[in-house]
Amino acid sequence: MTGAATFDLDIINSSVNDLKLKNYVLVKELIEGVERKTFSSLNGAAGVYVFWWVGDTTNLSEAIDKQPYKLKGPVNRDDLITVKICQDWLRAATCDNKICLYVGKSTNLKNRISNHLRYTVKDIWVDAENNCKTAAPFSFEKKPNTVSQLRIGLERIFQDHSVGYIKNHVAISWLSLPDTDDSNNAINRFYIEDKMVSDLFPIFNVDVER
Template sequence: MFSEEKIKSAFKDLDQKNAKALNDLIIGRGISKTRLPEKGGVYIFWWNQSKAFEEKLKGCTYQVKAKKSHEVDKINIKFTQDWIEKATVGNKVCLYVGKTTNLRDRVTKHLKLTKENIWVGHTRNSGKKPNTVSQMRIGLETVFDKDMLVEIKENVSVSWAVMDEYSEAVNRFFLEDKMISNNYPLFNIDVER
C-alpha cells in the first residue's frame, strides 16, 4: 500500500553518506548474506568520485541499441559536465538506481563476481549488452573500454533502503522513480520499448 511516510523514511537510507563499499560486502566470490539483506528494497550504486573518473566521463559516448523500428542501429549518449554535476552527490557519482524483491541477489547480478569477462561473444560499444541484469558493470566497462571488476570492487559503494513487504511494491516503484529523478544516474539509460 502506498505510504508517503515510508518513502520519505527510506529516502534517507539511500543517501550517499549511508553507502557501504562493495569490498566491505564481498566475502570470497559473493556478497555476504549478513551484510546485505535478502529482502526487497531500493538500491543505488555510487562511484567514490575521483577527478580521473570525471575526466574519463566528460565527452564519452555511451551507445545503446536502438529499437528495430528506428532508422539507426545505435543511439549515442554523451555524458556532459552538467549531467555529471547533477549525478554527483557529496563526494560520489550516482551510477545506477534500482528496485528489487531481493537486494543481495540483485546487487550480485549487477556485479557478476564470478565472471572476469562478461563480454564473451559481444563487443563493447556495440550498443548491444551482453546481458540484461548487469547494467552498472556494463555501463562502466563500456565507458572505460576494459574489464572493470577490480576497479568496481575498489571504487563503487551501494546504499539501500529495505522495503520488504509485498504490499510495499508500490512504494519501491515510487522511491526508485524519485531517486532516479533526484540523482540523474549515469546508467539508468535504455531505449523506450
C-alpha cells in the first residue's frame, strides 16, 4: 500500500525558489543539443516546469503591442474577451531578466513538454495526416489542439509559426518531484505550480473560459 499524499510547505517554498533561481536550459539544447540525454531522462518523471522567454525581448514586446490577446469567455458569452498584456504585466512576469511564459505540472515531463512545443511540426494548425486545417491559422476563436498551450500562445501573439522563436528565445526550468511509496508529491506539485503562477503571473496561464 502506498503512503498518503502529503502536504509539505518546506518542499513547496524551496521548490518555488529553486524554479525561480535555478539554471534554465534552452529548449533547442534540451531537444536537439547537448542536453538531449537529460530530456530523455524526463520520460516518466513527474514534476513542475516553467517556460521562459530569454535574451532579447524586443520581438516579443513589439508583437504584444501590435496584437492584443483574446480569450473565449464564459459559455454564455459569444464575443471574445480582449486581454491587454501591458508592460506592468510583463515586468511582474520577469524574474532575473527572463519572462515567465507558462507554468505547468505533469506526471511525465518529457511528454508534456513535447506536447507544448510540437517541436518537429512546422504547422500545428494543419492536420498533416488528413491534410486539412484544424483551425484558422493563429486564430483566437479555436485552438488547433488542447495540449500545446505554450506554442499556441506564442503563435497567436506573433501571428506566425513560432518554432524559430522557440529555438532562439525559449528556455525551460523544471523540478522532478516523483511519487514514491513513502512520499506522494501530488499535493506538493499542485501547490508549487499554483504558487509559481501567483508569484510570476505567466502570460499564457490565463483562462477565463469557465
